[in-house]
Amino acid sequence: MTKKKRVGVLISGRGSNLQALINACKKRDYPAEIVLVISNVPQAQGLLRAEAALIPTLTIDHKDFPTREDFDAALDAALTDNQVELLCNAGFMRLHTAGFVERWRDRHLNVHPSLLPAFRGLHSHERVIAAGCKISGCTIHFVRAEMDEGPIVAQAAVPVLASDTAETLATRVLEAEHHLYPHALALVASGAVFVKGERVFDSNEQTQVPLFSPPLA
Numbered sequence: 001m002t003k004k005k006r007v008g009v010l011i012s013g014r015g016s017n018l019q020a021l022i023n024a025c026k027k028r029d030y031p032a033e034i035v036l037v038i039s040n041v042p043q044a045q046g047l048l049r050a051e052a053a054l055i056p057t058l059t060i061d062h063k064d065f066p067t068r069e070d071f072d073a074a075l076d077a078a079l080t081d082n083q084v085e086l087l088c089n090a091g092f093m094r095l096h097t098a099g100f101v102e103r104w105r106d107r108h109l110n111v112h113p114s115l116l117p118a119f120r121g122l123h124s125h126e127r128v129i130a131a132g133c134k135i136s137g138c139t140i141h142f143v144r145a146e147m148d149e150g151p152i153v154a155q156a157a158v159p160v161l162a163s164d165t166a167e168t169l170a171t172r173v174l175e176a177e178h179h180l181y182p183h184a185l186a187l188v189a190s191g192a193v194f195v196k197g198e199r200v201f202d203s204n205e206q207t208q209v210p211l212f213s214p215p216l217a
């Protein structure tokens with residue numbers, strides 16, 4: 001197998017998607033390894049998950065930096081020092097500067113709990129329910145300067161039930177995220193997909209990667 005891609009993960013909180021990536025990286029033939037986890041929140045639960053998996057961690061608290069540029073420069077320096085090749089935002093709740101986004105262009109993934117481009121931003125589950133949607137899901141996409149925007153690598157769909165609250169829907173979507181993120185990272189890390197004209201294609205350059213949809217619960 002070719003060398004595993006060195007992955008950095010950015011978190012702000014619970015880190016359940018980080019855990020899904022950690023679990024996937026344990027598989028011998030998985031094309032990526034996590035070499036660094038950075039949190040901007042000192043108490044983030046995800047840091048404990050990384051430590052338990054013996055992955056180096058750093059806290060880079062945005063509050064310690066006068067500008068967003070300075071904060072992103074510190075992130076970038078830590079990632080570069082650790083020879084990170086691919087970057088995964090996993091519940092990282094800060095917007096990046098345009099310079100940082102450009103530097104990591106097409107090497108930087110994000111997970112969002114809706115079927116983008118619908119319901120960007122916060123409180124997506126509340127808005128999905130209020131809109132009367134029958135289907136929601138999650139998206140893994142390459143990061144661009146606009147929030148929750150960028151070429152879509154993979155999506156998974158789940159039903160929205162009449163009885164759903166934002167919490168029950170979030171739980172169902174989160175489970176799909178945990179399947180989808182490792183799948184999408186593997187596609188990117190193995191070089192199975194690439195970006196062309198702000199769309200993601202497989203290596204045939206003919207077809208877009210098929211929708212990945214875990215079985216509905």
Ligand code: GAR
Binds near residue numbers: 017046112121174
């Ligand atoms: C996840 O649901 C993720 O999709 C969302 O935050 C949660 C983090 O959970 N991210 C965003 O809303 C980014 N726009 P986790 O810390 O347990 O992975």
